[in-house]
């Protein structure tokens with residue numbers, strides 16, 4: 001990894017924004033050329049999905065997309081973003097979940113039906129008995145299509161809700177207090193805390209929405225989809241291997257040695273304050 005990535009370390013202001021709101025938006029994280037290349041790869045997967053007979057007006061949720069194209073794989077340790085991920089979570093991290101969502105125009109009239117509000121991680125929110133719930137993981141969402149206006153299947157959030165274990169969610173009509181759409185241009189990366197209450201929304205526009213979600217968590221968290229990213233280890237450098245779940249043995253996910261966490265070794269050399 002090139003040490004020039006250190007210019008993208010999390011700033012104090014970004015840390016404060018993320019801690020307060022559970023959300024951090026980085027515009028132009030991807031170049032127009034990257035957006036074009038990633039969109040072509042996403043479109044290919046979506047075309048295969050439709051060719052397999054899946055409905056054209058329903059969202060495609062596609063987990064384990066990272067091995068499907070080198071452009072997806074390259075974002076795993078993407079220089080403008082990874083330093084902010086370790087700035088939030090530290091160095092004992094890997095990808096625990098990733099999914100591509102393509103949301104075509106629904107063809108439906110706009111309604112105020114309540115969206116599917118949730119915190120990430122399913123049973124974790126019941127099984128761990130603490131308040132507020134622990135952060136544990138974050139996602140980075142790369143927006144490929146233009147959702148800078150509302151109504152385009154936007155990602156909706158309740159900023160600052162990540163310390164709230166419960167949320168007053170309307171029973172069918174309307175959205176919870178404080179809910180807002182994330183307005184994101186193509187190339188924007190949105191970091192969000194898994195605890196922040198969030199929801200997908202219907203696409204009432206005629207613009208297909210395309211977003212890549214990369215979930216990073218502590219290495220001792222189990223993967224949340226049937227990832228086959230281990231197939232990429234032989235062609236990946238040591239830090240990418242760590243992020244793709246490699247480790248020396250089971251104990252090393254809990255008590256890592258230097259061999260388990262090449263990211264830490266790299267930080268010790270290039271940015272000791274982040275290697276703590």
Ligand SMILES: O=C(O)CCC(=O)C(=O)O
Nearest residue numbers: 101154155199200201213
């Ligand atoms: O598709 C969206 O906007 C929401 C995605 C989501 O809920 C998630 O990644 O947990």
